[in-house]
Amino acid sequence: MKDPRAWMRPHLRECMPYTTARDLYQEGLFLDANENPYGTLAPEYGDDLNRYPDPQVGDLRAALAAWLEVEPERLWIGNGGDEALELLHRAFVDPGESVVVCTPTYGMYAITARAHGAQVREAPLDGAFDLDVSRTLGEARGAKIIFLCTPNNPTGNVLDPERVERLAEGFDGLVVADEAYVEFSDGRSLIRAVPGHRNLVVLRTFSKVWGLAGARVGYFLADPEVVQILDRVNLPYPLSRASARAACLALARPDRMAEWRLKIVAERARLSRKLSELGFHVFPSQANFVLVRVPNARAAYRRLASEFGVVVRDRSDVPRLEDCLRISVGKPEDSDRVCQALEAMGAR
Numbered sequence: 316m317k318d319p320r321a322w323m324r325p326h327l328r329e330c331m332p333y334t335t336a337r338d339l340y341q342e343g344l345f346l347d348a349n350e351n352p353y354g355t356l357a358p359e360y361g362d363d364l365n366r367y368p369d370p371q372v373g374d375l376r377a378a379l380a381a382w383l384e385v386e387p388e389r390l391w392i393g394n395g396g397d398e399a400l401e402l403l404h405r406a407f408v409d410p411g412e413s414v415v416v417c418t419p420t421y422g423m424y425a426i427t428a429r430a431h432g433a434q435v436r437e438a439p440l441d442g443a444f445d446l447d448v449s450r451t452l453g454e455a456r457g458a459k460i461i462f463l464c465t466p467n468n469p470t471g472n473v474l475d476p477e478r479v480e481r482l483a484e485g486f487d488g489l490v491v492a493d494e495a496y497v498e499f500s501d502g503r504s505l506i507r508a509v510p511g512h513r514n515l516v517v518l519r520t521f522s523k524v525w526g527l528a529g530a531r532v533g534y535f536l537a538d539p540e541v542v543q544i545l546d547r548v549n550l551p552y553p554l555s556r557a558s559a560r561a562a563c564l565a566l567a568r569p570d571r572m573a574e575w576r577l578k579i580v581a582e583r584a585r586l587s588r589k590l591s592e593l594g595f596h597v598f599p600s601q602a603n604f605v606l607v608r609v610p611n612a613r614a615a616y617r618r619l620a621s622e623f624g625v626v627v628r629d630r631s632d633v634p635r636l637e638d639c640l641r642i643s644v645g646k647p648e649d650s651d652r653v654c655q656a657l658e659a660m661g662a663r
């Protein structure tokens with residue numbers, strides 16, 4: 316039986332979570348946390364911003380659990396998916412231990428691992444950029460975490476959820492499936508698979524379809540034990556009042572989110588078609604960006620910004636993605652502008 320405590324960094328067995336009086340008491344005369352009693356100079360963000368936020372992130376936790384139809388104790392909530400990556404390393408990966416990244420993929424997995432003194436092993440995705448289960452399991456022997464991204468950034472495809480589950484079955488360590496872009500896909504989310512796999516962590520964010528990149532709110536769904544282990548290395552009051560409130564307001568408007576999702580998915584198809592018509596190879600995408608092969612991509616990237624004021628992402632130095640640019644799906648007029656610029660440059 317897999318037990319998340321077996322993967323925890325050994326010294327954390329002696330570390331208890333930081334606790335505050337507010338963990339117990341959310342009401343009363345607050346003389347416990349050395350705050351300013353008079354008020355805040357930024358009341359636009361809430362007239363109680365002089366007070367520390369709820370350490371349990373209770374309102375957002377309840378709203379999110381209801382939205383996802385999951386148990387609240389399975390949720391870790393913090394400052395974006397990137398902070399989750401940081402804390403997962405802090406909790407589970409000792410310096411010198413290994414993590415596995417399935418390349419080409421989101422760069423922060425390897426950056427965070429190296430910052431923690433971990434070894435980064437690469438398990439390349441297959442020819443269709445899907446998961447190669449046996450190769451990844453081979454690479455992952457003795458490793459602590461395997462990082463997957465589905466839909467994958469920057470290739471845009473979803474990984475076969477059956478393969479992800481097989482990987483989780485076969486691996487004695489954590490499998491982190493990053494679903495930052497899942498709302499744009501028509502694939503099956505791995506959220507429902509979490510109760511069946513104690514080592515599966517599904518990472519999500521409010522930065523994409525929910526329109527809250529500036530608030531930095533992310534969460535993951537996992538075994539309650541994994542969430543409790545993270546509490547041992549979490550900072551006090553882990554999410555700002557303003558950010559938690561912003562995410563609650565967003566969750567109260569799923570209609571707006573659904574509308575944006577439809578618009579972005581429709582625009583992704585139009586942008587992909589327009590780029591293909593210009594003669595570029597466009598990788599099929601299930602996310603809110605498209606990967607496109609443009610001759611001399613580095614130069615095209617620079618000219619797009621300097622001559623046309625259009626900023627895209629240059630991925631041309633990523634192995635297997637030579638001459639690739641990643642273009643976010645914006646509004647229809649944004650697609651028109653980037654396509655016109657590429658055409659005017661004679662990039663083809």
Ligand code: PMP
Binds near residue numbers: 394395532
């Ligand atoms: N995962 C992936 C795959 C991403 O592309 C990003 C953002 N670029 C993140 C996580 C980080 O998301 P957040 O804004 O929630 O930190």
